[in-house]
Amino acid sequence: MPATTLAPFLACTRLGFGASPRDIERIRAQGFSRWLDAQLAPPSGDDADTASRIASARLRIKYAANPGQEIAAVDEARPLHALDQSISETWQLLDGGQKVANQERVRPRYELVVATLLRGMHSPWQLRERMVEFWHDHFNVQGFDAQVAVALPTYDRDVIRKHALGNFRDLLGAVAQSTAMLVYLNNRSSRAGSANENYARELFELHTLGRGAYLNAQYDKWRAVPGALQGKPSGYIDQDVYEAARAFTGWTIEDGGTVANGRKLPKTGRFTYVDSFHDGYQKRILAREFDPFRPAMRDGEDVLDLVATHPATANFVAGKLVRRFIEDTPPPGLVARVADVFRRNANAHDQIARTMRAIATAPELTEAAGRKARRPAELVIALARGLDHELTVTDQFIGVLDGSGQRLFGWPAPTGHPDDAASWLGTQAMRQRWQLVLGVLENSWGTGEFDAPSLTPSGTHTNGEIVAAWQERLLGARDAGQAQAILTAMKLPDDAPPQNVQRLRRMVAYVAMSPGFQMR
């Protein structure tokens, strides 16, 4: 296969959600370099095509009547209403006493899953979609909890998506003030006296410095942390977590709770700072002294500044990006290069885009191709893109995808979904991968008939030609041995035309069930 076609294919699989005929053509026409420039600086919002698909999407919602709670039965195909709403609008789903069914309250999560899959399949801004996926894992929240679910549209739109290729400190600050994170890691209920440490701990361990910088053996000996006496501690200890938890007291949401003097907060779900919740006394965080009683939110903002610019954060984020985009065991040299770009551009509005450029232009991107396991959502998106198949996201399909182990916006642990092959290639995971591919091609979950005759690449007539053409489309290259294996097991002659559309679909399914399609 000539190199000119290989490069666009790899660009699609390594930096996007898989190769579609349209994107292959786009990259071929523009050249990789111009395509990448555009990918790194996409216009905000969806392109017209994707936007219209999201606007016309319908997702079924169904629940039984509950007369005791004045809830009537519902069973309808409903547009995606929550995605454009503000937090104060979606928050009202929680405030109906018992009169709102839980299915309505978690509905925003399901709507966001539909929009996310549609964007993955159709958006020309593939790299942004990959970054949105990455940051949702990095700043994981769990949307099966209704209070998180109603906050997801804002979280996705105004926090993750807005800053996905922007500045890390901006992103970190937006996450810290997001309703979704304040609820998920409990900072909204943290109060002076005995602060809730959940957010502070994961801020250090998962959002910024990383567990490699957790020097727990120094627990209470901050002076013993290398560099601490020069004001540049190489890592963090438990005391930093405790003190940072104090720094963020008062960062909460308008959830109708009572503040000092019997005043009640409104019920909007919006971020707010409540000074009477804040522990204002002096603190010491990462070897830095914080004076007592500083202006509102100054403690928290300074913690975010310290962790966002800590060298360990650059290494941790770079390591995770390289693991996501290159391979499970990140080459240290590349991580160092990427971390350096991240660090040098700490004040750039497009810090993350510049960091991603270092990854997108690294030779390792090509050298290590085929070593990353596609996770289930990526597998089905890549399948729809490769087939050029109009996949309708149904409630049944989301159920199957959730059951495959990848629960978009629903992973319970704050780590986000795992990102290594071992977690996604076990026996059960392999069964589910094959099931997902077969189910889409055979329309098991109402996702739409795969129009195999008209979508099969033109100029192909025999079984052998058809399998080879689909291999080229889905895997980027032909594999005569595997093609023969498929036809032999299907008892189909190489040189005859396909018997019927069912057999044709099976043939395509087997190509996508092969090892090559499980990886990128």
Place this chain on the structure above:
Amino acid sequence: MHMKRRDLLKLTGSAALLAATGLRDLAFANEPGAGDTVLVFLFLRGGCDVLNLIGPSNDAAYAEARAPDLRVLDSGDHAGLQLLTGGRDDFRLHPEAAPLLELYQQKHLAIVHATGLADETRSHFVAQDLMERGWLDNNKQRPSGANGWMTRWLTEIGGAHGLARAISTTGAVAKSLEGQRDALCVPNLKYGYGVPGGDEARAVLSSLYAGPGLAATSGRDAVAAVAALDARLPRGADHRPLPYEPAHGAQYDENTDIGTALSTVARLIKLDVGLRAACVDMGGWDTHEGQPGRFNNLAKNLSRALAAFWNDVASEQNRVLLIATTEFGRRLRSNKSNGTDHGHGGATLALGGCVDGGRLLGPWPGLHGDALDRGVDLAVATDYRSVLAEAVAPTVSPAALQRIFPGFRAEQRLGLLR
């Protein structure tokens, strides 16, 4: 009824079984004997607030540190369930843990309090990794190879591989079984465990996955394993797997993950597929906020699932040993979110026919200021590996025990097993 291989052959039809067999079945002829221990490792993920599960209900420091709905009470409508340990402290179980009290009174369940890592980590992920690998301390010597402690145990006991020697009920293989290449992930057997697409797909996939590479190796293992295990499931006339009927009227709550997981393990034990090691997860224990209601449910679901499991495996009780533990306990003093933050000392439960149960084991460090770890947390009085080591000691030599838990020295004998 303990089902023998020949019964299953009749049930599934030997032709179907033979058609489904791969290399794995060669080992099947030497299937392990019925007396071989099955070790079930249940991980309570998130850091179980063991002081809310098994509390010294009359301890003044305990009462001082927490609101009544965050501790086990010694009197009143919500009083805890008395363990009658005979000591000065009145240890009681959470009121929702009645099924655990029953197992304890039947002497099948032993509780080791104040277990944990010597390492001071208060990170979930560091602590879980250490425990699943059988290490003590993040900063000291580690065994060569990063495999799970159950993997090392399986290597030491040797023996035939069977169809499902090691399983995880999670989507991915638990780290305790890291490096165990034939470990299967079996979250559920309700809908069978076959290769999607039927016999033709199985044949295609066997060829497609014959080559080298990570995905190919995984897929090859999966095709062979799932087909062989699937063939062992009893099926109705319509070839669908028959619904599972637990023995002795055991009732699992299938709406809970832990109920489904333990019923799957029990079923595999009784299917006679050579199961020796099973890893089960129960999440949700990271109760930083709104703990009382959440903990009620957790205690209830855990206790009921363990009791159902125990009834269900009644015919195999002499060889089943379940160990449940958590990465750390939680802070003695509650926070202002009506929850508790990460602490240090935890607890470990052991359930089995060979367990010398009905006892609270291990030294109790107490909850007064000086006894607390860093002045705030329940101290670790028993290395968690003492429990694991005593659990597997009858199955391996002392030298092998050292290979499973490198550097481990028992400071005191708990007397976990009879």
